[in-house]
Amino acid sequence: MLRVDSIQRGIVLDHIQPGTGFSIFERLGLREADYSVALLMNVPSTKMGRKDMIKIAEALDLDLTMLGLLDPNITVNYIEGGKVVRKVKLGLPERVEGILRCKNPRCITSAEPYAPAKFSLVDRDKKEYACFYCGERLQA
Numbered sequence: 001m002l003r004v005d006s007i008q009r010g011i012v013l014d015h016i017q018p019g020t021g022f023s024i025f026e027r028l029g030l031r032e033a034d035y036s037v038a039l040l041m042n043v044p045s046t047k048m049g050r051k052d053m054i055k056i057a058e059a060l061d062l063d064l065t066m067l068g069l070l071d072p073n074i075t076v077n078y079i080e081g082g083k084v085v086r087k088v089k090l091g092l093p094e095r096v097e098g099i100l101r102c103k104n105p106r107c108i109t110s111a112e113p114y115a116p117a118k119f120s121l122v123d124r125d126k127k128e129y130a131c132f133y134c135g136e137r138l139q140a
């Protein structure tokens with residue numbers, strides 16, 4: 001396996017679905033990072049066969065709701081002193097505010113750009129969310 005220096009303090013995103021690591025890397029703005037960041041693709045995994053991973057040598061305040069939407073299978077490992085001090089398994093968020101946009105042109109959030117878009121999870125298997133205002137469904 002490819003070796004990457006282990007980090008002393010920061011975050012490791014593990015169990016990223018292979019092939020999606022790069023888009024997550026971009027969404028998190030890591031291209032502009034001035035600290036060490038590693039994107040690993042197609043790492044062998046006993047659990048998944050293959051996986052992508054992102055190692056960030058910085059204690060970032062990540063938006064876990066957005067990350068969970070992008071890939072609910074991610075495990076977030078918080079590292080301090082070279083050890084994992086906290087593990088968070090993401091899953092799809094129950095409520096999402098301000099990330100998804102309603103596609104219904106009659107919805108109040110389409111007419112009022114300042115109305116905060118709110119969605120709640122209605123079908124976990126289909127990754128389906130319903131708009132809080134009009135009930136329009138969309139797939140995350």
Ligand SMILES: [Zn+2]
Pocket residue numbers: 102103104107108109131132133134135136
């Ligand atoms: Zn709506």
